[in-house]
Amino acid sequence: MRIDVLTLFPNMFAEVLGTSIIGRAQENKIIEVKLWNIRDFARDKHRIVDDTPYGGGAGMVMKPDVLAACIEHVKTENSGKVIYLAPQGTVFNQDRAKSLAREANLIFLCGHYEGIDQRIRDYWIDEEISIGDYVLTGGELPAMVVIDAVVRLIPGVLGDQASAQEDSFYNGLLEYPHYTRPAEFRGLEVPDILLSGNHELIRKWRLKEALRVTMLRRPDLLQNRQFTDEEVMLLQELAVEHREEGR
Template sequence: MVKIDILTLFPEMFDGVLNSSILGKAQEKGIVQFQVINFRDYSESKHGTVDDTPYGGGGGMVLKPEPIFRAVEAVAGDAKPRVILMCPQGRPYDQKMAEELAGEEHLVFICGHYEGYDERIRQYLVTDEISIGDYVLTGGELAAMVVIDSVVRLQPGALGNQSSAEKDSFTTGLLEYPHYTRPAEFRGWKVPDILLSGHHANIERWRLKESLRRTRERRPDLLEKGELPDEWKALLAELEEEEKNSGSESE
């Protein structure tokens, strides 16, 4: 079982997300255990103050170190969990990191608000800073939900069919191939004949080729990250030849 603790000032934001769909079922199966903590409870101030004005002046408020340190130390105990700060300055999140975090037994997410964090939280408490994109959200809660969902669905037994996760976009380094279901024809649009053939080897080859086609069209940068397998190179060559022939026919 993986244990996930979430430190936030707005615990109610997580109620629906953690108790629905795959995440809710994973809890029921004992695959994951969630705990949502309001770190305001760890403030020593009688008013529950967790932020203050920044030294040196400037706009906004900065989260104080004391409540967050106490909260993390309380949930960690003697263990050494991965302590994750959701932050636009963090490492860009991707499927490889999701797979890495999925192998951990205990994760702690810190969701901040206001102008930012006291720098000592970054320096002496967290193990990872994660960004889900080059934009700024009101707080870290939505970003944490994205990361948690991507990690839990990789846990054995979380999905009805584990092979679904293994073939997701980015897991193989490619975008996922197109999917079709019944009916075989809808408004004149037909499912590709190969998918109705029952020939599994040909179907797998078609799926790989379509993954390469979609990746080449939408995310060519993914194909530039390293040496490609020979089969991929051969299929990419086929795609290029098809495009040339298509261009010649249209002239």
């Protein structure tokens, strides 16, 4: 996958995208990330990228002429959709990460200050993505969040692709708890079943715990779920356990 990022602060990306799994994906040529400094497309001698908003008010707005020049140049190298990170965008989730992971090319535009001129949003942007209902200083962290979530789903990026498929949200549930050695730590023990070596019992335990944590913390995720017969049975067991705990 080829990813181009348009930003006023390209240095912010080096450490995050150059390290660990995403860094390795670049070394292994599974992804190629190219960073563009939007300021390089400002044509005046002071290389101005923003201006005051028409109608008055606080803050500065990123200029349409500079942004259009930058986007149009990048599009000569990358034919992917242009995604603007914005609080008004569709809230990002695992399903959107999965579908973006199937694209061959993506372009991310990071806003700063008050954001970007609306005309760019109307005519140069294909999609707007928000990473949640809060406001950050710039689109750089949101772009890194989206890139990280997308890239780890590309086949070959994670050593064991199955691990992504067991992660929270992948199959609509939160993930079950993990334990590692030692089996007893300050008197706290690992559930016996995980030490049993019985793969079928472990699979069932994990599914039940995933249902439990989802039911307790994110019941909204279960609302439109098509439960399997096994899940229905495990939910009944959980209901009995919770009733007994409540007594």
